Amino acid sequence: MTVLGAKWGMPESLFWLHGRRPEQPVEFAEKQGLWNVYGHPEMAAIFQDSATFGANTARLFSELPQEFSDGNLGQMDGAEHRTLRNLVSQAFTPKVVAGLEARIGQITHDLLDQVDGRESFDLVPALAYPLPVIVIAELLGVPASDRDQFKEWVDRIFEVTNIDFSLNEGKEKVGVSIDQAMERQQPLRDYLLEHANERRVRPREDLITKLVLAEVDGARLSDAEVVSFANLLLLAGHVTTTMLLGNTTLCLDHFSKQAAMVRADRTLMPTAIEESLRMLTPFATQARVTESEAMVGDTLIPKDQLLMISVSAANRDSRTFAEPDEFRLDRYPNPHLAFGRGVHFCIGAPLARLEGRVAMNILLDRFPRMSVERPEFIQSAMMCGVGSLTVRSGG
Template sequence: MTTHVHYDDRLGTWNVTGHPEMLSALNDPATFSSNIPRLFGEHPDDRISDGNLVQTDPPDHRKLRSLANTAFTPKVVAALQPRIVELTTELLDAVDGDLELVSQLAHPLPVIVIAELLGVPVSDRELFRQWADLLLLNDGEFTAKDEDGAQARRFQEMAAALQPMADYLLSHLNERRTRPREDLLTRLVQAELDGERLTDGQLVNFTTVLLLAGHITTTMLLTNTVLCLDENPEHAAKIRADRSLLPGAIEESLRLRSPFNVLARVTAVETALGGQVIPADRMVLLWANQANRDPRVFARPDEFDPLRDPNPHLSFGRGIHFCLGAPLARLEGRIALNLLLDRFPVLRTDPADPPVLTATTNSTGVSRLPLRTAY
């Protein structure tokens, strides 16, 4: 009998690999807390979690989320479509010959979109990529038994490495206090929660999530979908002929190649899940990449099927922490992939110059994806 919830004695973590079990945890934030730092005691400062949507529980999460939602309403996202088309066209016009998808489209497109939305200089996008890489390549194992302090040191080192990003964002936020503009940074510094303005720490952490999560997911969505089409040329041909199949292909690529493989939670109370009893104050790792292939939910789970319906993958999470930028990522993905298919008669990997996979088990993506674009 397959066990979908199991304890890892070496790391002191509970691991959830089943779809119904992961869905249950995501929909129960009162039991499965997102406030991971609580497991490790008081943090020396608030650089890690204060104002960080990803690590905040209700009621604070509800307040922060309502603030963030104003930047990603359906109306705001839909209004970005002409600009996304324009940017994608400009980036593809600059391609001469074959295409390296990450550097020439999949990274710059979402970075420019989120940078313009926030109001930070698009010319600094290489900085954003460096900071994103720091987060993505932080591939140490999660552990609740950090006897030698290695994990704590890793967290501190990452915080120190990202301090230039915090300083950068704070400088722009401070500028908006004296010179407001029509951008999201200005709305954030002027916003009030319970009658109070956000602190510097909250503003920086909040903006960090928007800036980095706002482009990392889209970059991986684009590259992962192209890889799925490359591996399944018969489906790629059908999608070229009938673009109404493209949204389904994007969702299926999200299922098979979840951009972020694991989400961490901490039990607030003792609870039962998947036939196991998990004590309070235990780290629980929710493995989306495995839940998305749960044969109890997905027939032929390892097969790429753009017609799969329903497709209740968990790559964007679920519940109160459902990915804020998911509608924008999907829109950017549909526009960019349609224009790629319009522009290039071939989009195939080259065996002589294969993709470079992201060197991490916590995410699924590539850092380089050279493509042949002609017969």
């Protein structure tokens, strides 16, 4: 079988990041001064034990600004994380998410109307990018008409995530990268702060207003916390879905037999989406820090060590997944870690799954003979997906 990705020219360096499995599930990269984790059982245990494997990796980099941690759910653990996560989770309850289905369908149709009749088009700017941006912007209460500005900011932020932690770089370079990312986030943070200040004067029925008015232990959130919340939701809330749509399209194009089964039986679409999340994991790498000396598999790791976790490799661990390089619609259960696990399980996962299911079904309805013509993969050590995906409409 042709290696998924090689068919379209995915760079060899990205194969390793996006699924190649080293022989050892845990190894120390002496040159870089950090630990690489590749195994699924080892990674699942790490995600489930936030007391031992903390999310606050920023504490290893004293030069980072405080704003990086304030209100940043991805850098919190314990009671503080639980309290603030409960605030945001109100916007992602099953009832709220289910109520968005019709709106997601409407946006999808409106976007595809603009490319209807074309022989070929780029799926990313046509659908995969704007759909989740519009949805999350409407939830937050910021104008979806600003999505081009969002894209410019996001592109500049993710330009500095192109670090191959396991092969070339170490903790010092990680710290520099985070510092650069914070600098590039500033325009977006300023923009969100302006909206937050406006809500204090004129509240609305949106998530930014809920954050501004929320109290934790009798105290309102600080400006930095409100902005970090909104920033995280705006970035992670659309990037995952953008890559999910592109990656699912790639998988269905590559595995034609399974694609035919999905077209014939749309109840298989959620299964296809889960399998694409496993095979081409959007956020391919995550980081943790040891809060105490800990065992990871058979390896003892000291306290205060940086762990770079290759989720993409874990999702193809043959110890957990039979035929890991096959796209299987009968894979049940499918315990992939694309959305994490434990207390840091992706809060927007239900929305991403809904957007994926609705958009992919409409896409197949409107372009039943669609095929991939040319993908361009994001050159990032942290993410697996396409920045551009030219498809032929097939009719």
